[in-house]
Each structure stands twice: as C-alpha cells, then as structure tokens.
Amino acid sequence: MNEKPLLRVRGLTTEFATSEGAVARALEDVSFDVLPGKTVGLVGESGSGKTTTLMALMRLLPASGRITKGKVWFNDTNLLALSEHEMRDYRWKSMAIVFQGAMNALNPVMKVGDQIREAILLHDLMDRSAAEKRVRDLLEMVGIAPARRDQYPHQYSGGMRQRAMIAMALACAPDILFADEPTTALDVMIQAQILQLLKEIQKALGLAVVIVTHDLGVVAEVCDEVVVLYGGKVAEYGSVDRIYNHAQHPYTQRLLESFPDINNPSETLASIPGTPPRLTQLPPGCRFEPRCHVKINRCAEVSPPLLEVEPGHYVACILREGKEANFQ
Amino acid sequence: MARRDYLIGKMGISLLTLLFVLLLDFMLFRVLPGDPVRAVIGRNVRISADVQNSLRAQFGLDKPIFPDQFVDTLGQWARGNLGVSWSQRRPVSEILISKLWNTLLLIGLGQLFSIIFGVMLGLLAGWKRKTPFDIGALTFSLIAWATPTFWLGIILLVAGSAWFGLPTGGIVSPANIGKPLHTVLPDLIRHLILPTLTFTILYLGEYMLIMRSSILETLSEDYILTARAKGMSNFQVLMRHGLRNAMLPMVTIIALNLGFTVSGAIYIETVFSYDGLGNLVQTALVKQDYPLLQGAFLLLAVSVIVANMLADFLYTYLDPRVKAN
Known part of the structure; x- marks a missing residue:
C-alpha cells in the first residue's frame, strides 16, 4: 500500500437503542481503508452491519443509532469530529450514495432531472443553466435520453431508476461512491448492465467505490478489496484474491462454499447451520463460535483480535497465526 | 392527454353522484311525515276537502311521485326554482343565496386558519417528534378534536364577551344592519372573531393530527434519506421533500371536510346567532319548512361534490402518479 488511502475507517463502533430498551451493538471496531480509484466490497449476511457501516460513514444513522467510538478519516479530516453543518458539505460533494434498488430512493412527486439538479445547486457548484446542462450530460452518461429529465420516477423502469440514481450520485463529482446493494431488486440482465455501468464510470472518473452486497459474484467481478463482516465485526479483510483463494476465517470459507460454482454445478450447496447472533445478546467470545465447524x-471465551496473517490480509480467528493488526 | 381523461372520468362520477343525491333529496321529503297542504294552510284552520284537493292539484301533488313529480322537480331545479319556503313565503333560492355569503365567509375564514395553523403545527410536531412541543401540540389537538362544537362555542362566547367585550351574536351590530359593507367592516370583524375562533380550534386539531402522522410517514421514506445524503439540512428536507408528499392526504381530508364543515356551521351559527345557512337549516328544521330544507340540502350536497372535484383536479398537479393510473 504505497498510495495514501482516501478514506480510513478506524475502530468504528455503533450502538442502537432497541424498542425493548436493550442496546444493540450493530458495529464493533470496524476498520478498513479505501484507496483512490479502488473498490472495496462489504460482504456479509443480513444484519451483519454492511449498510450500517455506510450510513455511519455518511453520518446518516437513524435517530436510534449513534457512533460511540472510532474515527473516519477522509484525507486528513476526521468526519466524526465535524459539526453536522460541516458534515453536510461532505455529503454528496465528497461521498455520494446509490441506494438499494432505487425503488423509493427518488422522490415520486419531483421530476428526475430536478432531483439531480437539486444536488448540484444545493452545493453551489454552478449556476442554473450550467447545472441544467450537467443534468443532461449525466443522464446521457448513464444511458438515459436527456429528454426524459422531465419525467417522474414512476415513468422509469427499475433499471432506469437505478441509472438515474447513479447519475444523481455523480452530480457533484464525488471522490467516493457508496453503493448499497445497487443491483438487488433488479432482474439479472439489468443487474449486469448496472454493474457494467458502475465499472465504466469508476474507470472514467477514477472514483473510489464502496459496495455493499451479499452477492459474492458481484464482489468477484468488481472489487479490489473485501471486508467480510460477521455480527457487526470484521471477520476477514484483504484483497479479493486473498479472500477468494486463501480465505482464512472459517466463516469466509463456509460463505464461499455456499456460493454456487459454475464449473462444478453438480456439487451440492453448503449452508451454514445456525443463525447469526442477536446483536443485543452477543456471545462473550468469537461471534461465529456457535456456528463454527x-x-x-x-x-x-476470548474475543478474537484481528490478526495480520499476510501483509494486507487480516483475519479475526484465534486459530490463525499472525501479528495483531495495527492500522495507521 | 392523461390528465384530461382522468378529469373527464372524475367528472362523470361526480355527475352520477349528483343525480343520486338529487334523487335522495327528492325522496327524503316525500317520505317524511306531514302533509304539505296542511302545512301551507296551517293546522287549526278548517278548510274544505275540495279546496285542499285543488291546492294539491296546483302543487302537482295529485300526480304520481314517479316519474311525473320527480321529473317535474328536476326541471324546476334545473331552472333554479327550488320552490317557495312555507315559513317565509319567499323563493327558497332567494333565501339561500342571501345566507350563503355569510356562511361562506365564516367557513372560508375558519377553514383557512385551521388549515394554515393545523398544517404548521402538525409539520413541526412531526419534525420535532417526542419533544415537549410535540407532546403539547398533540395533547391540545386531541382535546380540540374531541370537544363538542356547541360546548366550545358557548365557552368561547362567555369568555369572549365577558373578558374582551366581544359581541355575542349576529354579523353586525343592530344599528349597522343594512349599511354598505365597507363602512361596517371593523364591526363585522369584531363579530366574526368568536365564531371563526371556534371554527379554527375545532378543525385545527384534526388537521394537525393528520398532518403529523402524514409527515411522520413521509419522513420514513427512502427518498428522505436520499435528500439528507445529498447534504440538505433537516429543514430543507422537510420543506422540499417532506411537505408536498405529506400534503397529499391532507387535500382529500380538506375536501371531504367541507361537507362536515357545514354541519359544524349549524352548531356554531346557532350558538352565535350568526345569520347564515347553518342557522337557516336549524330554523327550517324546527318549523318543518320542507322546501327550504330540501333546497339547503341540495346546495350542501352540490358544494361537497364540487369540493371533491376540485380536490381531484388539484391532485393531478400535486401527484404526477395520479395521471398514470
């Protein structure tokens, strides 16, 4: 890692107040880097903290949640130390987000073009006519006829809405694009198109991307690095090659086995017995222990520390050997 | 164009509704007890059966109710002839129009204030959810909504006249009756304060509660999160993305309310001896003045239908999805 990371997440910990009065630790001690122009995949089961991580990075957690520990360095600024007012400057201009499926992520009573333009004008990036031109350019870039800027979201198909969402995310030329399951809720052909579009745009603009997905196929296709989350903690973190070919954490290994292999279609799919831990009643030791083979x-008994088993490859398992991770 | 088709469809439904209402209005006063002829000539006067029968023939009451009387009545209504009031011996349409403006003034002001303050309160309460402001506004609204109209009217009447010296009834002071409007404006306003206030408080509660739940629902939508992610302040999110979406259910409620508003006006106008339609309906009811009641019902029904049509029309501007369906 000779290049300086754009985003450094360090020890991010969040707590949610549940309706039963208990405290849910949705994230604990999550650390990873995002390099300029690279893609990081956040992988895990439902409830493992993938989306919470993105929301915490943008400081958009719901009212019941709060960040209790950690630092999020964007270049040399700790985003968590900013006031809400200062943070608003970073949203969309430095980091934009594409939501899942974009079904309701667009305002139903506002023209699509107006919603894109709103983001540009909000940050005072250019005057109205220049913004208008940019809206049309952006739509064209994602493959939507500029004339459709005056249509409403319900007049778009699911795939088009997602394209429009991507166009909107690019409106303020962000450094990092967050994508929260951008292809879920789309059919397979459209999924492939949207992924292709994301890849092209990333290449053209040199964007850093953090993509949340439970689809390991997506990860293999677009990611440079992978963070495997389990029960709100990092189970394994490393390059896509290390994770796919040299997975060290029992959970990651099982996760990969549970994914169908096109070369061995006859093989029966493995599943991981048991259920993910309840975040209000976390086991004292390793969170995967109850399900571990x-x-x-x-x-x-012991909560496993994150060990660096190879340079840049981290595993939270006491059965592996390595020095304890020490992120800069 | 989709909007035109939608509106034509809605107008068709409105016309059907109107026809049904006309039928109902017509039938209602045919099945009510009481003999119109007796009502005209009075109960204690002895009049020969021949004269009674000739009166019946004159009123067209000797013909069958269907279709003759109904068709005849529809024709008369279409020409603006709503019959003659039994108690006032004047054309019903003339009486209604003379009272209509007073009621429109009261309803209009009451609705205007209750909508403005109800929407504002509801919006703020939903936005500042679970704060003392929210709890206070919620409590006030629930009490206001549950309060009986006449009771609130009486309490305000007593308090307003005793502590602030406001007039207890009428539209202008007796000395000012018949003078041109602009010369008695201050007097008129003083008379309007209490009934308008009663009206506003009564409907404000309902509007606030609906607006609050509507904005809470809207604020949990995904596009609100998108708006926040764009870097908008909470207030910008509320005004640009929350308000318009949250107003959609309000438009329906307001339109529907216009009908109930008039019944509310019956209590308020009676309490404040306000010379409007509500008071007229109450008097007509007491005097069993069926033609007047029938005319008043017709007017109320038509205004509800028109209000609903207006709401449908407004919807096409507020919600683009309406046109698509």
Missing part, C-alpha cells in the same frame, strides 16, 4: 473451547 473448527472451534476449540477457548473460542467461546
């Missing part, structure tokens, strides 16, 4: 007695 290689556990030893100590796993239930």
Whole structure:
C-alpha cells in the first residue's frame, strides 16, 4: 500500500437503542481503508452491519443509532469530529450514495432531472443553466435520453431508476461512491448492465467505490478489496484474491462454499447451520463460535483480535497465526 | 392527454353522484311525515276537502311521485326554482343565496386558519417528534378534536364577551344592519372573531393530527434519506421533500371536510346567532319548512361534490402518479 488511502475507517463502533430498551451493538471496531480509484466490497449476511457501516460513514444513522467510538478519516479530516453543518458539505460533494434498488430512493412527486439538479445547486457548484446542462450530460452518461429529465420516477423502469440514481450520485463529482446493494431488486440482465455501468464510470472518473452486497459474484467481478463482516465485526479483510483463494476465517470459507460454482454445478450447496447472533445478546467470545465447524473451547471465551496473517490480509480467528493488526 | 381523461372520468362520477343525491333529496321529503297542504294552510284552520284537493292539484301533488313529480322537480331545479319556503313565503333560492355569503365567509375564514395553523403545527410536531412541543401540540389537538362544537362555542362566547367585550351574536351590530359593507367592516370583524375562533380550534386539531402522522410517514421514506445524503439540512428536507408528499392526504381530508364543515356551521351559527345557512337549516328544521330544507340540502350536497372535484383536479398537479393510473 504505497498510495495514501482516501478514506480510513478506524475502530468504528455503533450502538442502537432497541424498542425493548436493550442496546444493540450493530458495529464493533470496524476498520478498513479505501484507496483512490479502488473498490472495496462489504460482504456479509443480513444484519451483519454492511449498510450500517455506510450510513455511519455518511453520518446518516437513524435517530436510534449513534457512533460511540472510532474515527473516519477522509484525507486528513476526521468526519466524526465535524459539526453536522460541516458534515453536510461532505455529503454528496465528497461521498455520494446509490441506494438499494432505487425503488423509493427518488422522490415520486419531483421530476428526475430536478432531483439531480437539486444536488448540484444545493452545493453551489454552478449556476442554473450550467447545472441544467450537467443534468443532461449525466443522464446521457448513464444511458438515459436527456429528454426524459422531465419525467417522474414512476415513468422509469427499475433499471432506469437505478441509472438515474447513479447519475444523481455523480452530480457533484464525488471522490467516493457508496453503493448499497445497487443491483438487488433488479432482474439479472439489468443487474449486469448496472454493474457494467458502475465499472465504466469508476474507470472514467477514477472514483473510489464502496459496495455493499451479499452477492459474492458481484464482489468477484468488481472489487479490489473485501471486508467480510460477521455480527457487526470484521471477520476477514484483504484483497479479493486473498479472500477468494486463501480465505482464512472459517466463516469466509463456509460463505464461499455456499456460493454456487459454475464449473462444478453438480456439487451440492453448503449452508451454514445456525443463525447469526442477536446483536443485543452477543456471545462473550468469537461471534461465529456457535456456528463454527473448527472451534476449540477457548473460542467461546476470548474475543478474537484481528490478526495480520499476510501483509494486507487480516483475519479475526484465534486459530490463525499472525501479528495483531495495527492500522495507521 | 392523461390528465384530461382522468378529469373527464372524475367528472362523470361526480355527475352520477349528483343525480343520486338529487334523487335522495327528492325522496327524503316525500317520505317524511306531514302533509304539505296542511302545512301551507296551517293546522287549526278548517278548510274544505275540495279546496285542499285543488291546492294539491296546483302543487302537482295529485300526480304520481314517479316519474311525473320527480321529473317535474328536476326541471324546476334545473331552472333554479327550488320552490317557495312555507315559513317565509319567499323563493327558497332567494333565501339561500342571501345566507350563503355569510356562511361562506365564516367557513372560508375558519377553514383557512385551521388549515394554515393545523398544517404548521402538525409539520413541526412531526419534525420535532417526542419533544415537549410535540407532546403539547398533540395533547391540545386531541382535546380540540374531541370537544363538542356547541360546548366550545358557548365557552368561547362567555369568555369572549365577558373578558374582551366581544359581541355575542349576529354579523353586525343592530344599528349597522343594512349599511354598505365597507363602512361596517371593523364591526363585522369584531363579530366574526368568536365564531371563526371556534371554527379554527375545532378543525385545527384534526388537521394537525393528520398532518403529523402524514409527515411522520413521509419522513420514513427512502427518498428522505436520499435528500439528507445529498447534504440538505433537516429543514430543507422537510420543506422540499417532506411537505408536498405529506400534503397529499391532507387535500382529500380538506375536501371531504367541507361537507362536515357545514354541519359544524349549524352548531356554531346557532350558538352565535350568526345569520347564515347553518342557522337557516336549524330554523327550517324546527318549523318543518320542507322546501327550504330540501333546497339547503341540495346546495350542501352540490358544494361537497364540487369540493371533491376540485380536490381531484388539484391532485393531478400535486401527484404526477395520479395521471398514470
């Protein structure tokens, strides 16, 4: 890693107040880097904290949640130390987000073009006529006829809405694009188109991308680095090659086995027995211990530290050997 | 164009509704007890059966109700002839129009203030959810909504006249009756304060509660999160993306309310001896003045239908999705 990371997430910890009065630790001690122009994939089961991570990075957690610990360095600014007013400057201008499916992510009573233009004008980036031109350019870039800027979201198909959402995310030329399951809720052909579009745009604009997905196929296709989350903690973190070909964490290994392999279609799909931990009643030791197939007695007692097993490849498992991770 | 088709469809439904209402209005006063002829000549006067029968023939009451009387009545209504009031011996349409403006003034002001303050309160309460402001506004609105109209009217009447010396009834002071409007404006306003205030408080509660729940629902939508992610302040999000979407259910409620508003006006106008339609309906009811009641019902029904049509029309501007369906 000779290039300086654009975004450095360090020890990010969030807590949610649940309706039963308990505290849910949605994220604990999550750390990773995002390099300029690279793509990081956040992978995990539902409730593992993928989306919460994105929301925490943009400081858009719901009212019941708060960030209790950690730092988010954007270049040399700790976003978590900013006032809400200062943070608003970073939203969309430095980091924009594409939501899942974009079904309701666009305002139904506002013209699509107006919603894109609104973002540009909000940040005082250019005057009205220049903004208008940019709206049309952006739509063209994502493959939507500029004439459709005056239509409403319900007049768009699902794939077009997602394209419009991407166009909107690019409106203020952000450095980082967050994508929260951008292809879920779309059919397979459209999924491929949207992924292709994201890749092209990333290449053309040199964007850094953080993509949340539970689809390991998507990860293999677009990501440079992968963060595997389990129960709100980082289970494994490394380059896509290391994760796919040299997975060290039992959970990652099982996760990969549960994904169909096109070369061996006859193989029966493995599933991981048990259910993810409840975030209000976390086990004292490793969070994966109750479901782990290689556990030893100590796993239930000690929370595993994140170990660097190879340079840039981190695993949270006491069965592996390496020095304890020390992020800069 | 989609909007035109939509509106034509809605107008068709309105016309059907109107026809049904006319039928109902016509039938209602045919099944009510009481003999029109007796009502005209009075109860204690002895009049021969021949004279009674000739009166019946004169009123067209000797013909069958269907279709003759109904068709005849529809024709008369279409020409603006709503019959003659039994108690006032004047054309019903003339009486109605003379009272209509007073009521429109009261309803208009009451609705205007209750909508403005109700929407504002609801918006702020929903936005500042679970704060003391929200709880206070919620409590006030629930109480206001649950309060009986006449009771609130009486309390305000007593308080307003005793502590602020406001007039207790009428539209202008007796000395000013018949003078040109612009010369008695201050007097008119003083008379309007209490009934308008009663009206406003009564409807404000309902509007606030609906607006609050509507904005809460809207604020949980995905596009609100998008707006926040764009870097908008909470207030910008509320005004640009929350308000318009949250107003959609309000438009329907307001239009529907216009009908109930008039019934509300019956209580308020009676309490404040306000010379409007509500008071007229109450008097007509007491005096069993069926033609007058029938005319008043017709006017109320038509105004509800028109209000609903206006709401449908407004919807096409507020919600682009309406045109698509």
